[in-house]
Amino acid sequence: MSEITGLKPSALWKHFEEICKIPHGSDNEKAIGEYVIAQAKKLGLAWQKDKTGNVVVRMTASAGKEKAAGAVLQGHLDMVNEKNSDIKHDFLKDPIKPVIRNGWVQAEGTTLGADNGIGVAAGLAVMETPELSHGPLEFLFTVSEETGLDGARTIGPTALQGRILLNLDSEEEGTFTIGCAGGADSHISIPLARKAGKAKAGFRLKIMGLRGGHSGVNIHEGRGNAIKLLARVLWQANAKYPFALLKMEGGNKHNAIPREAIAEFLLEPAKIKAFSIFVQTACDKIKAEFKTVEPGLQFSLEPFEPSAKLLPMTPKAQKTLLDFLLACPHGVLGMHAELKGLVETSTNLAILRTLKDKATVLCSSRSSAASALEGVRNGLKAVADLTGARIKQPEGYPAWTPNMGSALLQTMKGIYKQAFGREPVIGAIHAGLECGIIGEKFPGMDMISFGPNLQNPHSPDERVEIASVERFWTLIVATLKALAG
Ligand SMILES: [Zn+2]
Known part of the structure; x- marks a missing residue:
């Protein structure tokens, strides 16, 4: 008998222990899907599996609650x-x-899969606990959430009848998540003309040591964007000390704030000294500006041997590129008016590359308001x-x-306060x-996302707090009862 077996609520932990035995990484959910279906069959419940592997199980209301509004309990299998x-x-x-x-459950050197196995x-556990009071229920188990919400995207328009949804995939007990950002990428391509010029000495300006981070989670912390900072220095220099850009690049991922950026260019030998002093001063000012947020920020300017094959950009193309990078927005663009601390709208200038005949820029924008995202x-299109x-x-x-104004939110706030003697935190991500x-x-x-206390998901340090799982269960049971009327 394992340690987990004695934990409460026992039905929940029993299934979690079984789930742990079934390998179920993203794109490998067949076996765990079969496990869910086997439970439905055992209990005589209707079930459906779609082409992608998402599973829906249906359960009729408990006696006398047939007229209650239908609710959906949802989690992801992977x-x-x-x-x-x-x-x-x-x-x-x-x-x-x-x-x-x-007091926590964790795995030994691997992720635990409490996200979203719990x-x-x-x-x-709800399916097989006959004493619960509830209206008509549907259980939606999605696949490939972790790869980009791919399973949810393929759910058919008639898969669900209920119009109340409890998403069981949150990580802070006592917090109700009631919103999330939408997001979309913009791919920009700036034409680059190139032509040989007078400047011959190759120099490389590098910016590094920035913290980077996730463009959703860390965007409000004011961290430096390597592409933007490099562009700022070069834009200023461009007005005073003509240099000829060969290459400029930075960033790797659409959802990461760029940590490093690099520019290679040619200078006229007579201008090297004045240019170096100017750039050094500009970089020092930026370092001072970011001294608290980016203590590791570094610039380096060093000579390099340019290849004769790549011609420099024409002054006009270079100015256009630098103008674009300066004008292109990055960072927080708006905070939510009611949910304190929630970034409503942001955009990440994520990746820059220069090719022979064009520069490519990827911007990744987010907002919890669809109209703001469109704005x-x-x-970006206007720029x-x-x-x-x-x-x-x-x-x-x-x-x-x-x-x-969600009715579900009002109901669950009341239940939470009654059950635990404190107000839940209402938030969005x-x-x-x-x-x-x-x-x-x-x-x-009408949707709410909630869950137990879960730390370090997606890492071998992932762990879930046992006591919070019990409160999570209490909240589910009381919510189903309240929704049944
Ligand atoms: Zn998850």
């Missing part, structure tokens, strides 16, 4: 597979081994138009706009959640 390098673990074969440490186990993207650039703006993922996609597919869906 987990992130991560392990410490000194651990031998085959995520396609080996079970996760949950252990108890100081949510899935809670759904399965930012239109702004692109002004600089003669081309822009492609593929469809992104939808926002879940916070609804402070500046990143994507499955609720954004589900809400768009099923208009009018």
Whole structure:
């Protein structure tokens, strides 16, 4: 018997322990899906599996509650597979081994999969606990959440009847999440003319040592964007000391704030000294500006041997590129008016590359208000138009706009206060959640996301607090009862 078996609520932990035995990383959810279906079959419940692997289980209301509004309990089947390098673990074969440490459950050197195994186990526990009072229920188990909400995207328009949804995939007990950002990328392409000039000495200006971070989670912290800072220095220098850009690049991922950027250019030998002094002064001013937020920020200017094959940009092309980078927005563009501290709208100038005949820029924008997201993207298009650039703006993922007047929110706030003697925290996140996609597919869906205390998800330090799982369960049971009337 394992340590987990004795924990309460026992039905939930029993399923969690079984889930741990089934490898279920993203794109490998077949077996865990079969496990869910086997539970439904055992209980005589109707179930459906779609082409992608999402599973819906239906359960009729408890006696006398048939007229209650239908509710959906939702979690995702997949987990992130991560392990410490000194651990031998085959995520396609080996079970996760949950252990108890100081009131928390964790795995040994791997991710635990409490994200979202605890949510899935809670759904399965609700199915098999006959004494619960509830209206008609649906259980939605999605696949490939961790790869970009891919499973939720394929849910059919008739998959769900209920219009109340409890998403069981949050990480802070006592916090109700009622909104998330939508997001979309813009791909900008700026034409670059190149032509040989007088300048011959190669120099490389590098900016590094920035903190970077996630463009949703860290965008409000005022961290430096390496591309923007490099562009600021070069834009200033360009007005006074003609240099000829060969190359400029920075950033790697659409959802990361760029940590490093580099520019290579040619200078006329007579201008080297004055240019170096000017750049040094400009860099020192930026270092002073960011001394608290970016203590590791460094600039380096050093000579290098340029290849004769790559011609420098023409002065006009170079000015256009630098103008674009300066005018292109980056950072927080708006805070939410009611949810304190929530970034409503932001944009990340994420990646810059210069090729032979064009520069490419990727900007990734987010907002919990669809109209604001559209506004930012239109702004990017306007900057692109002004600089003669081309822009492609593929469809992104939808926002879940916070609804402070939600009936579900009022109900659950009351339940929480009654059960635990304190107010829940109401919040939203500046990143994507499955609720954004589900809400768009099923208009009018009243949704809340909540969960137990879960730390360090997606890392081998992932752990879930046992006492908070019990409170999470209490809240689910009381909410279902209240919704049943
Ligand atoms: Zn999750």
